[in-house]
Amino acid sequence: MNVIFLGPPGAGKGTQAKRITARYGIPQLSTGDILRKAVADGTALGKKAKALMDAGKLVPDEIVNGIIDEALASPSAAKGFLLDGFPRTVPQATSLDEMLQRRGRKIDHVIDLQVPTEVLVGRLSGRQTCPKCQTSYGKDAPPRRTGFCDKDGEKLAVRPDDMPDRVRQRMTEYESKTALLTGYYKARGVVRAVDGVGTVDEVEKRIVQALETDAGRH
Numbered sequence: 001m002n003v004i005f006l007g008p009p010g011a012g013k014g015t016q017a018k019r020i021t022a023r024y025g026i027p028q029l030s031t032g033d034i035l036r037k038a039v040a041d042g043t044a045l046g047k048k049a050k051a052l053m054d055a056g057k058l059v060p061d062e063i064v065n066g067i068i069d070e071a072l073a074s075p076s077a078a079k080g081f082l083l084d085g086f087p088r089t090v091p092q093a094t095s096l097d098e099m100l101q102r103r104g105r106k107i108d109h110v111i112d113l114q115v116p117t118e119v120l121v122g123r124l125s126g127r128q129t130c131p132k133c134q135t136s137y138g139k140d141a142p143p144r145r146t147g148f149c150d151k152d153g154e155k156l157a158v159r160p161d162d163m164p165d166r167v168r169q170r171m172t173e174y175e176s177k178t179a180l181l182t183g184y185y186k187a188r189g190v191v192r193a194v195d196g197v198g199t200v201d202e203v204e205k206r207i208v209q210a211l212e213t214d215a216g217r218h
């Protein structure tokens with residue numbers, strides 16, 4: 001199963017991707033997580049990406065295309081994959097088409113997670129993230145022990161791009177560059193709009209239903 005998660009910042013892509021990949025035994029390919037790890041490790045890639053990410057701007061297409069091409073070559077992605085945060089621009093989507101064509105593969109499902117802006121802003125202003133495993137926590141999905149990750153006990157931190165002015169910039173990037181991708185994939189009949197408002201369990205159930213039924217695809 002080859003899946004793309006689309007949705008604005010704070011829609012719950014990362015939260016749901018972790019659950020869906022565990023359920024289906026496929027890897028989560030998150031360009032945001034990979035870039036944040038590169039920043040934390042101080043690699044050449046991280047140095048190139050840091051200022052843009054902190055400002056809430058997209059990093060150049062060729063950088064993320066390279067990351068995904070490499071990730072798709074990994075044996076762990078042979079059975080399927082879930083792309084979280086990629087593609088984000090039309091040139092990234094056309095590059096992905098080329099990468100998949102080369103490998104004789106295609107996208108089976110695009111889940112378009114829909115959440116109103118006021119809910120997104122509320123979620124991101126309360127978000128804390130584990131710097132090690134990238135799990136996000138919020139007011140409605142708190143960790144068991146305040147300030148520490150449930151999975152690895154790491155101290156949680158606020159992402160630099162979750163400051164209010166950066167969140168506005170990320171929303172603008174999404175609306176001007178990423179929202180177009182719903183139309184790009186609709187023509188292939190693989191897009192399912194999923195209501196992203198509700199508990200994390202409720203949204204997960206809706207996604208599973210969308211992945212497992214053909215009705216309503218457009």
Ligand code: AP5
Pocket residue numbers: 007008009010011012013014015016031032033035052053054056057058059060061064084085086087088092123124126127128136137138139140141161170196197198199200203
């Ligand atoms: P990325 O990490 O992809 O960030 P994003 O798309 O802005 O998405 P977020 O991680 O903010 O939100 P999410 O939808 O995953 O929501 P989450 O599950 O955390 O990208 C970061 C940056 O990297 C970009 O700005 C760019 O610079 C760069 N980048 C990455 N990919 C790129 C690309 N392809 N091209 C160019 N640049 C790229 O949930 C949010 C909060 O809500 C959490 O606190 C969570 O606990 C809570 N929550 C989740 N679900 C629910 C629910 N149902 N009810 C209540 N709370 C919930």
